Amino acid sequence: MAATQVRGQRIPRLDAPAKVTGRAKYTYDVDQTSDPRLKGMLYGAILRSRLPRARIRRIDTSKAEKMPGVRAVMSLVGEGAEVQYAGEALAAVAAETWEQAKDALSAIEVEYEPLPFEVDTDRAYEKGLRSSPRVERRGRGEDGFDEADVVVEATYRTPVQIHTPLETHGSVVVWTGPSQVVVYDSTQVLFSVRDSLARELNLPPENVQVICEYMGGGFGSKLWMQHYTPIAARLSRKAGAPVKLMLSREEDFLATGNNPDAVQTIRIGAKKDGTFVAFSRRSYGTGGVGGGADLPAPVYRFPHLYLEHVDVTTNAGPAAPLRAPKWPQAAFGVDSAIDELAAKLGMDPVELRIKNDPSEIRRKEWQIGAERIGWKEKWRPWGSHKGVLRRGLGCGASAWGGGGGPGSVAEVEIFRDGSVVVRLGTQDIGTGTKTVVGIAAADGLGLTPEFLRSDQFRVYIGDTRLGRSGGSGGSTTAASVYPAVYDAADKALARLKEFVAKKLGVPADRLVSQGGRIFDKQNPTKGLTWGEATRLLPTEAISQRGEWRPGMTGSGVAGCQFAEVEVDTETGIVRVVKVVAVHDCGAVINRLTAESQVIGGVTQGISFALLEGRLMDWQTGLMINADLENYKLAGAFEVPEIDVVLLDMPERGVIGLGEPPIIPTAAAIANAVANALGVRVRELPITPDKVLKALGKVPS
Numbered sequence: 283m284a285a286t287q288v289r290g291q292r293i294p295r296l297d298a299p300a301k302v303t304g305r306a307k308y309t310y311d312v313d314q315t316s317d318p319r320l321k322g323m324l325y326g327a328i329l330r331s332r333l334p335r336a337r338i339r340r341i342d343t344s345k346a347e348k349m350p351g352v353r354a355v356m357s358l359v360g361e362g363a364e365v366q367y368a369g370e371a372l373a374a375v376a377a378e379t380w381e382q383a384k385d386a387l388s389a390i391e392v393e394y395e396p397l398p399f400e401v402d403t404d405r406a407y408e409k410g411l412r413s414s415p416r417v418e419r420r421g422r423g424e425d426g427f428d429e430a431d432v433v434v435e436a437t438y439r440t441p442v443q444i445h446t447p448l449e450t451h452g453s454v455v456v457w458t459g460p461s462q463v464v465v466y467d468s469t470q471v472l473f474s475v476r477d478s479l480a481r482e483l484n485l486p487p488e489n490v491q492v493i494c495e496y497m498g499g500g501f502g503s504k505l506w507m508q509h510y511t512p513i514a515a516r517l518s519r520k521a522g523a524p525v526k527l528m529l530s531r532e533e534d535f536l537a538t539g540n541n542p543d544a545v546q547t548i549r550i551g552a553k554k555d556g557t558f559v560a561f562s563r564r565s566y567g568t569g570g571v572g573g574g575a576d577l578p579a580p581v582y583r584f585p586h587l588y589l590e591h592v593d594v595t596t597n598a599g600p601a602a603p604l605r606a607p608k609w610p611q612a613a614f615g616v617d618s619a620i621d622e623l624a625a626k627l628g629m630d631p632v633e634l635r636i637k638n639d640p641s642e643i644r645r646k647e648w649q650i651g652a653e654r655i656g657w658k659e660k661w662r663p664w665g666s667h668k669g670v671l672r673r674g675l676g677c678g679a680s681a682w683g684g685g686g687g688p689g690s691v692a693e694v695e696i697f698r699d700g701s702v703v704v705r706l707g708t709q710d711i712g713t714g715t716k717t718v719v720g721i722a723a724a725d726g727l728g729l730t731p732e733f734l735r736s737d738q739f740r741v742y743i744g745d746t747r748l749g750r751s752g753g754s755g756g757s758t759t760a761a762s763v764y765p766a767v768y769d770a771a772d773k774a775l776a777r778l779k780e781f782v783a784k785k786l787g788v789p790a791d792r793l794v795s796q797g798g799r800i801f802d803k804q805n806p807t808k809g810l811t812w813g814e815a816t817r818l819l820p821t822e823a824i825s826q827r828g829e830w831r832p833g834m835t836g837s838g839v840a841g842c843q844f845a846e847v848e849v850d851t852e853t854g855i856v857r858v859v860k861v862v863a864v865h866d867c868g869a870v871i872n873r874l875t876a877e878s879q880v881i882g883g884v885t886q887g888i889s890f891a892l893l894e895g896r897l898m899d900w901q902t903g904l905m906i907n908a909d910l911e912n913y914k915l916a917g918a919f920e921v922p923e924i925d926v927v928l929l930d931m932p933e934r935g936v937i938g939l940g941e942p943p944i945i946p947t948a949a950a951i952a953n954a955v956a957n958a959l960g961v962r963v964r965e966l967p968i969t970p971d972k973v974l975k976a977l978g979k980v981p982s
């Protein structure tokens with residue numbers, strides 16, 4: 283990709299002022315002050331199963347219907363239906379106030395017939411509530427271990443994690459005609475919500491408009507239309523009024539997705555010189571009532587590989603992909619086991635990785651990372667650290683796809699007064715997509731960063747009335763939208779150049795747009811400013827549509843991270859001192875927001891390493907920490923110095939970066955803790971009790 287004045291710079295988010303002043307309206311915020319059509323908006327609420335498994339003998343909404351302020355009531359399950367987890371939706375109401383809606387829920391009578399349940403993964407596994415094993419084999423599989431001189435084996439555990447987006451899930455719906463509906467939805471997939479809802483309501487898709495200009499995070503749990511959207515639409519139709527149905531934090535915890543847990547028994551075999559020969563992993567985990575707890579294969583070179591996975595069914599909400607789904611768990615297992623092997627071989631763990639890493643880019647990244655954390659000077663073998671406060675170093679690897687593809691239709695409009703308007707119906711899930719769209723247009727038109735920030739430049743996204751675009755999942759958004767917007771801008775510029783060419787008497791293909799001027803490349807003093815050029819337009823505006831085209835994007839990224847931790851051996855508290863994160867993403871589009879993605883991934887990774895975990899009470903079948911007080915998340919105090927190193931590789935094209943930075947963090951931290959202590963905690967989160975147990979200071 284050609285260098286421009288904009289691409290690869292540090293461009294503040296175009297919507298930063300709107301966000302910090304509160305002008306930005308998230309789904310959670312919309313009401314009649316932001317959209318007059320929402321006048322008379324009702325509040326929706328959902329009644330959910332209190333039991334982990336039961337038959338619904340009777341559900342009676344008649345009392346609720348007569349409650350004050352209640353405008354619509356719906357049963358969502360028939361009598362005799364079986365509910366599979368605590369939190370499953372049973373009925374819904376819409377009322378004039380939120381309080382009236384909640385009161386109406388408590389007036390709905392439900393008679394449950396409790397059924398046997400299981401919420402604990404190990405107990406469910408033992409009881410046989412599990413799939414048959416799924417096996418993947420390469421080379422000679424487990425037989426390959428006979429070529430190994432050294433073998434390590436251990437079992438690693440990670441908990442169920444919840445997505446915890448800052449903005450809970452939900453929708454606001456208004457019917458603007460008998461078969462026309464407008465939906466504000468906090469979603470990663472505008473068009474798929476539109477099309478799914480149209481199918482459910484039996485409407486042509488163009489009669490459904492979905493809007494999500496700003497969203498407070500999804501991390502994969504907002505990657506398809508969820509149950510609350512059609513519920514809100516039906517309540518609204520029934521009540522004849524707009525309905526806002528935002529889930530509570532507790533509902534978000536119970537019923538909108540989770541990241542499966544994993545129990546992995548890993549074996550690695552190597553030659554004496556450290557060359558890996560064989561890898562095996564037997565794993566199981568639960569995706570609740572759904573499946574999907576399987577883990578990806580390791581990124582290192584293993585001639586012989588054996589993977590066996592079993593999905594365990596429990597009476598808990600279904601899983602959903604969470605930022606690089608299942609890769610952090612897998613990396614925690616693999617990279618922990620590699621450090622155990624390094625200790626047994628007496629080898630430097632970074633050298634051992636470089637020796638067995640098939641990725642040329644990552645081999646370079648290991649070296650950069652090691653240098654930045656001061657590996658050579660600071661690393662000391664496991665068990666050699668003494669004292670109450672012990673520091674240690676560790677590392678881990680990542681890999682991801684991040685390629686883009688067709689399916690986006692962008693529009694770039696140039697006005698006679700010089701203004702530029704860009705439109706694309708993509709969504710910004712917090713990664714800075716709106717700014718990426720703006721940068722692509724500026725790159726294609728040859729505009730400057732200053733122009734990008736001016737009132738003359740306006741970008742519209744987040745609305746299905748704009749050109750079609752795909753969902754934001756798998757870190758594919760940048761590589762999907764950038765080429766479409768660039769294409770539209772390129773075509774719009776070509777039309778503008780025709781008028782400039784006529785005026786200057788220079789062939790259009792000799793004109794270059796750069797730095798706010800359009801000029802003759804053979805005689806750069808001969809040219810017009812952007813404003814002079816656009817004044818030549820014969821109509822108020824020209825506009826062009828663009829689509830994704832090949833050649834501007836790539837796929838496949840590497841990455842690695844190094845962590846330095848300090849462990850208090852008296853309290854068991856782990857403090858992350860520093861993380862060095864080395865990542866590549868092809869051409870860096872916006873260095874500022876790309877770094878921000880890495881910082882976000884590392885922060886979430888620290889949270890996964892040290893704090894997070896769903897706790898289920900196996901006796902009642904209920905989640906006992908379904909709130910942000912008892913479900914621990916990293917906050918400002920837990921975020922250390924994060925040194926982000928981004929390799930800019932424009933020759934590889936645009937590649938996504940959102941997910942990979944979460945992958946290696948927990949592995950790097952676990953390895954750093956083991957390095958500091960000389961003993962290993964093989965179960966996340968690494969809480970003080972587990973550290974003290976590992977040190978033998980409290981009974982295990």
Ligand code: MOS
Pocket residue numbers: 470500501502503505603604605606607754755756757941
């Ligand atoms: Mo991501 S887990 O593909 O939103």
